[in-house]
Amino acid sequence: MDSRINGAAGSSKNGVRKIGSITQPATHLAWLAAVALGGCSIHPLQQEATGLRTTDLVSYIRCETRLAIQEKAINLLLEEKETRAADLAAKLKTRLGGTWPAAVRATLTPGEQGFYDRYVQTGIAFDFSFDITEDDTAGGIADPIRLITNGTAGVGLSASGDYRRNNLRHFIVSDTFQDLLQNEKLNCGREYRYSNYAYPISGSIGMAELIDTFVDLNELKPLAQDKATSSVFADTLTFTTTLTGSVSPHVIVAPVGNQWGLASPAGVTASAQRIDKHAVIIGLSMDIPKGASAKQAAAAPGYLQGRSALQKSHVTSQAEQSALDAVSQARVDAYLDRVAH
Secondary structure: OOOOEEEOOEEEEEEEEEEOOOHHHHHHHHHHHHHHHHHHHOOOOOOOHHHHOOHHHHHHHHHHHHHHHHHHHHHHOOOOOOHHHHHHHHHHHHOOOOOOOHHHHHHHHHHHHHHHHHHHHHEEEEEEEEEEEHHHEEEEEEOOOOHHOOOOOOOOOEEEEEEEEEEEEEEEEEEEEHHHHHHOOOOOOOOEEEEEOOOHHHOOHHHHHHHHHHHHHOOOOOOOOOOOOEEEEEEEEEEEEEEEEEOOOOEOEEEOOOOOOOOEEEEEEEEEEEEEEEEEEEEEEOOOOOOOOHHHOOOOOOOOOOOOOOOOOOOOOOHHHHHHHHHHHHHHHHHHHHHHH
């Protein structure tokens, strides 16, 4: 659109006053406001920002977890500094990112099998929440009389609108290490995704460090065979990205017979802000040692009462349920911390 007005004489047609090539400024005010508000979503979604569907995003994080488990296992084999262990590590490395069948256990020494058995049924739960808020504001002022009279008289008109949309998506996904290693439906690559500093949840989120820390913390003091409760670990990651933009177009009136011309008789301001708060709570729980009762395994410390209705109905192991309880407890603890402060 040409924002300059050539000539001040003007003409009229069908009762609409025209000034050069532009009709009344109020018409363009409305048009510009409509364009400015065009980006306001009725149902804001994280994929509008990350470019990934929710299902794809979850798959990427599960794949990152599989890679982290596999790399930790390979590194532990290499630490033995034995030819047999090094050969097995090299063989497993060729299947990095792919499935590791249960038959791998048969190739391990009795000591390695004990370590494998201790961790393969570890439960892991992911509690996702995507909290997205969009704020759009448009306002404008127009003075059509001032434009028509070449500035000798004027009547100011103004209008504004504020629009807010919010969407909170919350869901829970859970697995065991064995599920992640043997799930053939999980199509993973051999490498981690690149970090995304604008929207971290869509890139590598650091599962390698988390798995490494979880295993190392448990190995500082070997678990007793008769231990009645599992070792539980929870990590909360929150990523907030705020985008803000504004536009303030204006009309310029060319001088005709007046060397100073006219000040702008119309103006529009529009601004938009989008806040994406992506959070994931990750819970890890060791397999429940033989002899531990289901009641002991399911018990969660603190204030947790009952279980989330968002978790899947069929949980494969008590360790997986314990990991689910851990993320629920972490959410409760975070709420209590906010209340206390």
